[in-house]
Every structure is written in structure tokens, then in C-alpha cells.
Amino acid sequence: xxxxxxxxxxxxxxxxxxxxxxxxxxxxxxxxxxxxxQKPGKAPKLLIYAASTLQSGVPSRxxxxxxxxxxxxxxxxxxxxxxxxxxxxxxxxxxxTFGQGTKLEIK
Amino acid sequence: QVQLVQSGAEVKxxxxxxxxxxxxxxxxxxxxxxxxxxxxxxxxLEWMGRIIPILGIANYAQKFQGRVTITADKSTSTAYMELSxxxxxxxxxxxxxxxxxxxxxxxxxDIWGQGTMVTVSS
Numbered sequence: 001x002x003x004x005x006x007x008x009x010x011x012x013x014x015x016x017x018x019x020x021x022x023x024x025x026x027x028x029x030x031x032x033x034x035x036x037x038q039k040p041g042k043a044p045k046l047l048i049y050a051a052s053t054l055q056s057g058v059p060s061r062x063x064x065x066x067x068x069x070x071x072x073x074x075x076x077x078x079x080x081x082x083x084x085x086x087x088x089x090x091x092x093x094x095x096x097t098f099g100q101g102t103k104l105e106i107k
Numbered sequence: 108q109v110q111l112v113q114s115g116a117e118v119k120x121x122x123x124x125x126x127x128x129x130x131x132x133x134x135x136x137x138x139x140x141x142x143x144x145x146x147x148x149x150x151x152l153e154w155m156g157r158i159i160p161i162l163g164i165a166n167y168a169q170k171f172q173g174r175v176t177i178t179a180d181k182s183t184s185t186a187y188m189e190l191s192x193x194x195x196x197x198x199x200x201x202x203x204x205x206x207x208x209x210x211x212x213x214x215x216x217d218i219w220g221q222g223t224m225v226t227v228s229s
Contacts, residue, residue, distance in 0.1 A: 034215035036152075043202055043222055044152065049215035087152055091211040095168045096142070098152040 002026050002090050006099035012107040017078045021102045023071045023088035032092040035064055035073045038101075039084045047086075048073065080106075109134035111141075111203050111220035118226045124191040127223045129203030131184040136160035140206045141186040142216060143177060145199040155201075158186060159209060193227045200224050 003026035013019050023033065031051040036044035046055045048064035051071055061076040075082055083106050088099040114128040129141060142157040156167035160179035167175055171190070179186045186203055201223045204216035 030212075032212050036216075043219035044204075044216070045219075046215050046217050049217075050213050055215075055217065089152075089215070091206075091213075091215060094166060095154050096211060097154065101151050 001095055002029060002093060002097055004088055004090055004097055004099035006086075006088060006102050009100065009102060011102055011104045013078055013104065014107045015078050015080055019075050019078060019104065021073045021086055021088075021104075023066075023073070023099050025069045025071075025090055028068045029090045029092035031067045032090060033064075033066070033071050034089045034091060035062075036087045036089065037082075037084045038087065044087060049091075078104075109205070109218055111205060111218055113201075113203060113220040113223045116224040116226070118228065119193050121194055121227055121229055123193050124189060125193060125225050126187055126189040127201050127203075127225070129186045129188070129220050131205075135184045136179065136181065136186075138207075138209055140209060140211065141177075141179065142204050142206065143175075143188040144202045144204055144216075146202070146222075147196070147199040150199075155188065157206075160184075160186060190225075193225075195227050198225065198227045 005024045007022050033051045035048040038044040052064045063074050086102045110132045112130045112132050119125050140157050140159050143155040156177050158165040158177045158179050165177045176189045203220040205218040206214050208214045
């Protein structure tokens with residue numbers, strides 16, 4: 001199975017900050033990577049797929065980049081509703097695995 | 108807009124089975140795949156398996172092979188996940204999620220059910 005490692009696991013930031021989360025794959029996955037946001041008690045929400053394509057309805061302050069084994073999710077200016085846990089997921093091959101998550105907290 | 112609506116919370120005894128449903132409301136399965144993902148309390152996301160409803164073909168994660176069965180009823184646009192030989196470690200929220208194509212590459216899990224809490228306790 002392909003392993004995904006996110007860094008950092010925890011991130012403390014303030015409203016208005018620019019933050020970046022990294023996801024590294026144990027082997028090349030082309031651009032077949034998605035990012036999800038999850039709030040407590042809720043299902044994950046798709047933010048970005050194919051590494052850099054913004055899902056319909058997702059604010060443009062979210063962006064993704066990367067290919068191969070290294071990917072990033074960037075939030076350009078944090079809003080109060082962005083404090084949540086973020087997961088990357090590879091869809092290059094079965095099983096589609098997830099990173100361990102990055103919890104974004106208010107500083 | 109399609110929504111995935113799951114069945115309610117379950118409490119089960121160790122060694123028993125649970126069957127969770129996932130109904131596509133506002134649409135049909137069409138050319139989609141439905142995956143099942145679980146999340147133990149305070150933990151991350153774990154993919155269990157998927158089904159292509161129009162073909163009835165299912166694939167499972169090796170970890171759950173032999174214990175999980177995923178099926179679909181096209182007439183009611185409902186997918187099911189049955190997990191057997193339950194143990195306490197199976198206590199988790201179980202989600203269904205849609206990939207809007209038959210090939211997940213280039214796509215993602217765009218619609219999720221609300222989740223079903225399954226508690227395994229004696």
C-alpha cells in the first residue's frame with residue numbers, strides 16, 4: 001500500500017495567516033491526490049482533487065500543488081471556519097490511502 | 108443534487124455482524140462507485156472497500172477481506188456494507204462516499220454520507 005505522511009500533524013495559526021500543509025507519498029502517484037477538510041462530528045469535505053483542481057464551491061483561498069511524491073495544500077488567508085483537520089488521499093492505486101491528518105488550531 | 112443518506116447508529120455485541128445502508132437521495136448511482144471509509148474515535152480515515160453498483164463488482168482492502176461484504180441494490184440506489192465477526196476495535200463511524208466515475212484516478216470522494224456510528228460492546 002502507498003503510505004502518505006503529512007506534516008505537520010498539528011499546526012497553530014491565527015486568522016489571516018497563510019498556512020501550508022505537506023503530504024509526501026511513499027512512491028510516485030502522479031497527480032492523483034485529493035485534500036479533505038473535516039470538522040468535529042462531520043463527514044470529510046472534498047476541497048481539492050487531481051492535486052490542484054478546486055472542487056466546486058470551495059473558496060479560492062484554498063490551493064493545491066505538487067506531483068509525484070510531494071504535495072502541498074495552502075490556505076492563503078485563514079478564516080475562522082478553516083480551523084479543522086485536513087487529510088490528503090492518494091487515488092493512484094488501490095487501496096486509496098489517507099494521510100494521518102493535520103489538525104489546524106487557533107493560536 | 109445527490110445526497111448519500113445512511114442508516115442510524117448501531118450497538119452490537121462482539122462476534123456479531125452489522126449491516127449499514129447508504130441511499131442515494133435526489134439521484135441514482137449511475138456511473139459511480141461507492142466506497143466505505145471508517146474512522147475510529149479520535150483516529151484517521153481508513154478505506155474498507157468499494158462497489159461499482161451498475162456492475163455489481165466489489166473490491167476490498169486486504170485488512171477486511173473475508174469480514175466485509177459490500178453490495179448494492181440498483182432498483183433503490185442503495186449500497187450496503189456488512190461487517191462480520193465484530194470486535195471492540197471495530198467501534199467507529201462508518202461513512203459511504205461517492206466517486207463520480209468508474210475510475211478513481213483524477214477524481215475523488217466528492218459526496219459523503221453523514222456517517223453511522225457503530226459501537227461494539229459486550
